[in-house]
Amino acid sequence: MTRIYFNEVVTRDGFQIEPEFIATDDKIALIDALSQCGYAKIEATSFTSPKAIPMLRDAEEVMGSITRVPGVEYTVLVPNLRGAERALESRADELNLVMSVSETHNLANLRMTREQSFAALTDVVRHVDGRTPINVSLSTCFGCPMEGDVPLAVVQQWAQRFADLGVRGLTICDTTGMAHPAQVSRMVEALQQQLSHTQLTLHFHNTRGMGLANVLAAVQGGITRLDGSLGGLGGCPYAPGASGNICSEDAIHMLDAMGYDTGMDLSKLLNVARHLPAIVGHEVPGQVAKAGRITDLHPAPAYVAELKGAAHD
Ligand code: COA
Numbered sequence: 001m002t003r004i005y006f007n008e009v010v011t012r013d014g015f016q017i018e019p020e021f022i023a024t025d026d027k028i029a030l031i032d033a034l035s036q037c038g039y040a041k042i043e044a045t046s047f048t049s050p051k052a053i054p055m056l057r058d059a060e061e062v063m064g065s066i067t068r069v070p071g072v073e074y075t076v077l078v079p080n081l082r083g084a085e086r087a088l089e090s091r092a093d094e095l096n097l098v099m100s101v102s103e104t105h106n107l108a109n110l111r112m113t114r115e116q117s118f119a120a121l122t123d124v125v126r127h128v129d130g131r132t133p134i135n136v137s138l139s140t141c142f143g144c145p146m147e148g149d150v151p152l153a154v155v156q157q158w159a160q161r162f163a164d165l166g167v168r169g170l171t172i173c174d175t176t177g178m179a180h181p182a183q184v185s186r187m188v189e190a191l192q193q194q195l196s197h198t199q200l201t202l203h204f205h206n207t208r209g210m211g212l213a214n215v216l217a218a219v220q221g222g223i224t225r226l227d228g229s230l231g232g233l234g235g236c237p238y239a240p241g242a243s244g245n246i247c248s249e250d251a252i253h254m255l256d257a258m259g260y261d262t263g264m265d266l267s268k269l270l271n272v273a274r275h276l277p278a279i280v281g282h283e284v285p286g287q288v289a290k291a292g293r294i295t296d297l298h299p300a301p302a303y304v305a306e307l308k309g310a311a312h313d
């Protein structure tokens, strides 16, 4: 059975686009509940500028108060050296550096050119110097909402530059749900061939309803690490039209049904997911938490028993 490793991003990617501040205690309680569900990794928060992402201005408090469960890695998003110092101070298990492969989106999101971001992130890698594993999330790999198509060769070039710096992993992000399954198949084939020593994670948004189809294309192409967001919350505030990530519990439910080993306790996860609307104050896109699992059956109406009885008479 193929093992699939899930990284839960709801309290980072999921919450950063929410309009109402979510209380620090609610974030901590949610991360603690998610820690009991079997995740390989949880992206707990980001060490970005509190002006840019006010929702995550409590990153230190969150990282300092969660209960760390052995076997779960607690990772944090980091845009620059200042963020890396804060993340190290908070004893994050991994630093998830971020830049966009689209010049326009990188300027919109991080206020730097790609070359400036690369230089800043190179400084971070040197500064960390192997003390903590580093992952790099590359945004807009499947298309930029402002520039359009991003050639595969451009993604490969940035991926290679970070692989050459010796980072442990790369996350290939479809920031605004522009990927389609055929493109995903081509991308994962090319990158796995190119980067055999780098952990590859795929990060999809369901903006155009292709999220689970893209998950399937990735997994069938050999990818074993996925990002997902509880309830399907999420989106980058600096990407026009961004909306929710793939819904973790829906993706896990699908892969479980197909016989993949996700390592997840889906019943526990669905219980956590059912509390999410109360935390964010609105309905969420996830479907399995509402519909139940395919194994959750319903009693037949009484007249069906009568009809069955009549058929036997
Ligand atoms: N943590 C806390 N504060 C930070 C910071 C960090 N990592 N990096 C910069 N700042 C502060 C600076 O101290 C400065 O504060 P001041 O105005 O009180 O003096 C302010 O932010 C601006 O700093 P500057 O270095 O000029 O950065 P910038 O304005 O060019 O912003 C980023 C660059 C990357 C810090 C900012 O755009 C950012 O945090 N973006 C978040 C991107 C993000 O998370 N997007 C969604 C996920 S992909």
Ligand code: ZN
Residues within 6 Å of the ligand: 013, 173, 174, 175, 203, 205, 234, 235, 236, 245
């Ligand atoms: Zn995202």
